[in-house]
Structures are given as C-alpha cells and as structure tokens.
Amino acid sequence: MKLRKGKTKSTLDASIDSALLAVEIYNKPRTTFRSEGFITMMIMAWTRLFHAYFNTTIGDKYYYKSKNGRYETVDGEKKSWELATCIKKYGELEDGVERNLNFFIKLRNKIEHRHIEKREVDTLIFGECQSLLFNFESLLIKFFGNTYSINEALVYSLQFSQIRTEQQEKANRSALSKDLSEIMSFVEKYRNTLDENTYNSQEYSIKLIQIPKISNTNRADAAVTFVKWDTLNDEDKAAYEQLNVIIKDKAVKIEAVNVGRLKPSEVVRKVNEMLNGKSITQNLHVVLYKLFRVRPANGADDPFETYADFCLYDEPHNDYVYQEAWVNFLINFMQVTEFEPSELRSKLRNGENLSIDEYCL
Known part of the structure; x- marks a missing residue:
C-alpha cells in the first residue's frame, strides 16, 4: 500500500521514525538511559501506528469525548487515545503481543520515576525489547504492507561481553538499590503472571x-x-x-509455580513456632502487613504493587502469597519490640506506618 500525503502518511512516518530512533538509542554504546529511551520511543511508535491505522479505518475518531459529546482537550489540543486504549479498541492482537505491550506500558511508568543504574535492567529485558520491535514491524506490515518494512535498516547490536559481565557483576554486588530492586521485582512478578505458552512465545519475548x-x-x-x-x-x-x-556449569533449574510461597495461615504458624512467650493471630498478621505496607489493600488499582522480598500477588487466585523472608522479619520484629497487639492496632487506626528498614535483621 502506497499512501498519499495526508494525515495517515504523516502519522505513519512519525511512527516509523520513532521506532528507528528507539533502535538508535538502544544500540549506542555509551547510552546510559538505554531502556527508558528505547521504551519511551517505542511506545510512541506503537501509539502512532495505531493512530495511522484508525485514521484509515474509522477516520478522525480516535479521540476522547466527554459525556456531552465534546472532545476532551489537553493544552487546547484534542486528547487522542493512548496506547492502552488503542490496544482495547483494536482488540485483535495475539495474547503474546498484547502481554508484551502491557509489560512495557507498566514498566515505562516505573522507570521514568526512578533514578537507577539501568544497565542491569537492559540485560534483564533484552528479549522483551526485541519482541516489542519485531511485533511492531509485523503489525506495520499487516496494516500497510511490505512497502513500509524497516528490517533492512536494522542490524544486531555488537556486544562487549567482558565489559557487560563486569557491569552486571557490579550491579549485583551493589545488592540492587531499592529503586532498581523494585524494577527487578516488577519484571519477575509480571513474568510470573504469564502462562507457560505466553512466556515462551516469540511474541512476548524473543529467545x-x-x-x-x-x-x-x-x-x-x-x-x-x-x-x-x-x-x-x-x-x-x-x-x-x-x-x-x-x-x-550448573544444572538447569525447572521453575514451578509458587514454590516456597506461603499462605497467611502458614506465615502465622511458622512465626508462632519460633516465638517464645508471644504469638500472632491472623488478624494481627493483617495489621502488620498493612503497617509495613508489604501489599496493597484489596481492590487496589495495581495489585502487583507489593514489597516483593516479602509478598507477591498471585493473579490466577487473586490473592497474595508470602516469602520466607517475611516470616523471618516478623519473628525478629516481635522479639525485639515491646509493642502490644493493641498498640499496633491503634497505630493502624491512626493511619501510621512502620519502616521495614528500621526492623530488618
């Protein structure tokens, strides 16, 4: 399909330019914000690709309208559908493609608001990044034909393996800053929500x-x-x-679901087995996880916002499971503090919180 000059062509050209710039950012050896630069530009590329498609199929209608029928505006400009809405309105993406896109929509928001050493993230999400790019070109060709294929403009990035290994080890030795640890936890948690077929698909992550x-x-x-x-x-x-x-030089580990993860009742039992003269109840356990903010409240917009070292969201069962580290933390907390259960409940009622760092071993 050869598009004439007009809104569809200019939007599509901007989409392709954004994708090429994303690749340029990613492949520059000295880039220090590789992940966020690549993700930001690729989300722009995907959004514009959908806008170009919608412009050819439904016309100039991919904008938000208020209940009175008027267009919503931002700084005087009509507010167009963002990528998440485009995905829903299109409604025909393969599951792996959609999961990959949703992964980057959520990850972008987390990366943009943190100051972190991102090379560890770059290495961790390479497969997802490659799929994000491949999926983009596949849909580009599906929408507008082989004329707009961009694969000839792309090459594999050269890798300095020794330097990369040194950087990885340095990042690991730093035990990952809190911000970086949260990013890594998000990636792990998101991957754990995927079924085996989706996770192993090339559409979600290139292997x-x-x-x-x-x-x-x-x-x-x-x-x-x-x-x-x-x-x-x-x-x-x-x-x-x-x-x-x-x-x-080691055996391959086969992953299983929720191995080593504990239900609340198991947490209470394990804690009480190790306490001398003290104990916690199921109700007090709820008070404690709320005071330390290890998981969001029921019905939260993002149930995955947990303190991943202690707690993880189990999407298939719509509940939470706890780590052994949470058990150890509670044992230490109950042993070294003089708080009575009534005091802890009072703090929660008053909207207070307790610091995890203050009571870590």
Missing part, C-alpha cells in the same frame, strides 16, 4: 541462540548464526539445553 561460526564454507556468510528457539524440533532443543548446561 535467540547466538552461535559463533568457527569456520565458514562460504566466506561471504555471516560470522554468527541466530536460531529461533520455537523453530527447533525436540531433539535440537535437547541438544541446545545440554549446551546451555555446559556453558552455565
């Missing part, structure tokens, strides 16, 4: 195996082969898994 070629039969060949995991047969997957074990 490429990079294989350096020792020798080439054709010297014009690329020096590296990239293999898509989901295109391999079972025999090849087994071979690559074995290679992965050799490289890691």
Whole structure:
C-alpha cells in the first residue's frame, strides 16, 4: 500500500521514525538511559501506528469525548487515545503481543520515576525489547504492507561481553538499590503472571541462540548464526539445553509455580513456632502487613504493587502469597519490640506506618 500525503502518511512516518530512533538509542554504546529511551520511543511508535491505522479505518475518531459529546482537550489540543486504549479498541492482537505491550506500558511508568543504574535492567529485558520491535514491524506490515518494512535498516547490536559481565557483576554486588530492586521485582512478578505458552512465545519475548561460526564454507556468510528457539524440533532443543548446561556449569533449574510461597495461615504458624512467650493471630498478621505496607489493600488499582522480598500477588487466585523472608522479619520484629497487639492496632487506626528498614535483621 502506497499512501498519499495526508494525515495517515504523516502519522505513519512519525511512527516509523520513532521506532528507528528507539533502535538508535538502544544500540549506542555509551547510552546510559538505554531502556527508558528505547521504551519511551517505542511506545510512541506503537501509539502512532495505531493512530495511522484508525485514521484509515474509522477516520478522525480516535479521540476522547466527554459525556456531552465534546472532545476532551489537553493544552487546547484534542486528547487522542493512548496506547492502552488503542490496544482495547483494536482488540485483535495475539495474547503474546498484547502481554508484551502491557509489560512495557507498566514498566515505562516505573522507570521514568526512578533514578537507577539501568544497565542491569537492559540485560534483564533484552528479549522483551526485541519482541516489542519485531511485533511492531509485523503489525506495520499487516496494516500497510511490505512497502513500509524497516528490517533492512536494522542490524544486531555488537556486544562487549567482558565489559557487560563486569557491569552486571557490579550491579549485583551493589545488592540492587531499592529503586532498581523494585524494577527487578516488577519484571519477575509480571513474568510470573504469564502462562507457560505466553512466556515462551516469540511474541512476548524473543529467545535467540547466538552461535559463533568457527569456520565458514562460504566466506561471504555471516560470522554468527541466530536460531529461533520455537523453530527447533525436540531433539535440537535437547541438544541446545545440554549446551546451555555446559556453558552455565550448573544444572538447569525447572521453575514451578509458587514454590516456597506461603499462605497467611502458614506465615502465622511458622512465626508462632519460633516465638517464645508471644504469638500472632491472623488478624494481627493483617495489621502488620498493612503497617509495613508489604501489599496493597484489596481492590487496589495495581495489585502487583507489593514489597516483593516479602509478598507477591498471585493473579490466577487473586490473592497474595508470602516469602520466607517475611516470616523471618516478623519473628525478629516481635522479639525485639515491646509493642502490644493493641498498640499496633491503634497505630493502624491512626493511619501510621512502620519502616521495614528500621526492623530488618
């Protein structure tokens, strides 16, 4: 499809330019805000892509209207649908694509409001970033045809593996600042909400195996082969898994759901087993998690906003599970403080909070 000059073409051009700028930001070696720059520009690219599509299908109607039928405005300009609304209005994205987009919408908000060393985040979410880009081009071609394909303008970024490893180790040694720890926890929690098929899909996160070629039969060949995991047969997957074990020099861990996570009743039981002369009840446990703000209130807009070291949201069951660290924290708190249950309940009624850092071991 060859678009003539007009709003659709200018919006689509802006979308493609945003995607190319996102890649440029990501691939610059000295970029220190790689993740937030890439995510911000890619969300702009996706939003404009949808706007261009809507402009060709429903016309100039992708704007918010108030109940009286008038357009909502921001600084005198009509307020257009943001990306989350575009996704809902379109309603035809594959689950992996939609999950990937929702991941970045939430992650952008968290990254933008924190001052963190982001290289650790860059490494952690590389697969999701690559899928965000691939999915964008796939939908771009679906909407407007191969004429607008941008894959020829893209190349794989060169990696300085030794430097990267050093940076990763440095970030790990720092035990991750509170802000960075919260970002990492969000990524882990979001991934834990995905079913196995979605998490393993290329639409949610690209999983490429990079294989350096020792020798080439054709010297014009690329020096590296990239293999898509989901295109391999079972025999090849087994071979690559074995290679992965050799490289890691340790056994591959198979993940299961909620292993080591505790229900509230189990938390209470474990705490009481270790306390001498004191005990907590289910009701007091509720008071304590509220005082220390380890999880949001029931019905909160974002149930995932937990203190991840202590508590995680279990989406399939719409409840919360607790970590062993929360048990240890409560044992220490009850042993070293003189608070009576009535005092703790009074603090909660008065809207007070307690600091986790003050009572950590």
